[in-house]
Amino acid sequence: MPELPEVETTRAGIVPHIQGQILQHVVIRDPRLRWPVPIDLAAKVEGKCLRQVVRRGKYLLFEFDHGAIIGHLGMTGSMRIVAHKEPPAYHDHVDLVFSEVTLRYRDPRRFGCVLWQDNPVMEHPLLASLGPEPLSDEFDFVHLLRVSKGKKQAIKSVIMDAKQVVGVGNIYANEALFMAGIHPHRQAGRISAARLGKLVESCKQVLSAAIEQGGTTLRDFVDSEGKPGYFKQQLQVYGRAGQACVNCDQALTESRIGQRSTVYCKRCQR
Numbered sequence: 510m511p512e513l514p515e516v517e518t519t520r521a522g523i524v525p526h527i528q529g530q531i532l533q534h535v536v537i538r539d540p541r542l543r544w545p546v547p548i549d550l551a552a553k554v555e556g557k558c559l560r561q562v563v564r565r566g567k568y569l570l571f572e573f574d575h576g577a578i579i580g581h582l583g584m585t586g587s588m589r590i591v592a593h594k595e596p597p598a599y600h601d602h603v604d605l606v607f608s609e610v611t612l613r614y615r616d617p618r619r620f621g622c623v624l625w626q627d628n629p630v631m632e633h634p635l636l637a638s639l640g641p642e643p644l645s646d647e648f649d650f651v652h653l654l655r656v657s658k659g660k661k662q663a664i665k666s667v668i669m670d671a672k673q674v675v676g677v678g679n680i681y682a683n684e685a686l687f688m689a690g691i692h693p694h695r696q697a698g699r700i701s702a703a704r705l706g707k708l709v710e711s712c713k714q715v716l717s718a719a720i721e722q723g724g725t726t727l728r729d730f731v732d733s734e735g736k737p738g739y740f741k742q743q744l745q746v747y748g749r750a751g752q753a754c755v756n757c758d759q760a761l762t763e764s765r766i767g768q769r770s771t772v773y774c775k776r777c778q779r
Contacts, residue, residue, distance in 0.1 A: 511582040512678030513567060513643070514719035519588050520564050526590045526610050531558055532573075536604035538597065542616060543583060546603060546623045553625050554578065559607075565631075566639050566675035571605075576627040578605075579635065580614065583621030589613050639675040643712050648674050650706030657697035657705060664700060665693035665766050668712065677712055679769045681719065683747040685711040692778040693771050694764070718743070746772040 511519075532554050540546035547553070557573045564570070569588070571578035580588065591613045593606070603614040603623050614623060626633040640656075641647035656673045657664070665686060668677050677685070686693050688711035691704060700708075722743070745755050747770075750763030754774040763772050 510584050510678070511567070511586065512680055513564075513676035514681070514716055514723075516567050516569060516582060516676075517564055517720050518723050519582070520562055520569055523588060523590055523612060524562050527559055527605070527607050527612055528561055529558065530607045530609075531556065532605055532607060534604075534606040536606065537602070538604075539602045539619075542602065542619050543581075543622045544624060547625045550578070550623070550625055565636055566642070566671060567678075568636065570630060572630065576625060577630040579622065579624040579626055579630075579633060581622045581635075583616055583618065585618045586614065586616035586621035589615065638672050640671060640673045641675065643674050643677055643716055648709060648712075650702060650709050653705045653709055654702050657700065660697040662697050663694050663766050664691060664697040664708070665771060667697045668708070669767070669769075674712075677716070680744070680747045681712070681715050683770075683772055684715045684745060687746045687773060687778060688715060690778055692775075693766060693773050695779075746774070748772070 533556070535551040535555060537546050537550065540548070553576070554573060557575075560572050560574065562569060562571055567581060569580040571580065582588070589612070590610050593611055595611075595613075597604070597613065598615065600617040601613050601615045602619070605612040614621070624633075624635075631637060641652060653668075653674070657667055660667060665682050667673055668685070669679065669682050683693070685708060689704065689708040691700065691708055746761055750761050750770075750772045752761055753759070754761055754777060757774065757776050759774060759776045761772050762775055763770060765771060
């Protein structure tokens with residue numbers, strides 16, 4: 510699944526081509542995504558100027574004066590800049606056609622979405638309850654300490670809860686917990702403020718590094734130009750169960766937390 514760095518990589522890639530441009534035409538080949546593409550989407554946006562493209566968690570918001578298209582890549586989706594003449598493939602469901610280029614949404618498993626929300630955009634149910642961005646100043650040890658206080662829930666579940674902090678995702682939660690030396694199963698409410706502070710910084714470092722290197726190459730992710738990310742080469746625990754820990758050489762352990770693969774070192778993480 511594309512996570513925050515993959516979505517930010519996509520946003521950064523498409524912005525220079527379409528931000529500030531007039532959206533001339535909307536092509537909907539198959540509206541059957543996770544939620545149906547609105548049948549009146551074209552009427553809402555054709556002939557309107559796309560003011561900016563911003564990211565909120567794993568959502569991309571294509572903002573116009575009167576509202577925004579809300580996009581999500583789901584499990585296997587991508588948004589790519591293509592030439593007008595490039596023929597669509599079987600899983601290319603939606604095109605946003607601008608004067609010079611087309612933004613093409615591809616989603617083989619159709620778990621993503623292309624929706625519309627009138628202003629105020631952040632009142633949409635998918636956005637209204639999201640927690641702070643992990644790379645923002647709002648996400649600090651004070652915030653994590655407050656949302657962890659008294660919780661018996663595993664700390665990995667807390668940092669993956671979008672209502673507490675939005676967009677960390679499974680891959681980077683594994684990596685941040687390893688960097689911070691915190692066992693993913695440890696009860697959130699039993700972790701000291703100092704260690705939570707270290708975890709906050711680890712989340713920021715891991716996500717920033719992944720964004721800089723273009724996300725991961727896991728499964729289907731490609732960036733806005735169709736190129737894979739490169740961060741997978743630097744993953745220290747995720748996808749490495751049974752292999753040697755990069756710090757102590759002990760075999761990494763895999764378990765499940767919230768039905769998600771969790772890989773950690775029993776010796777280095779406590």
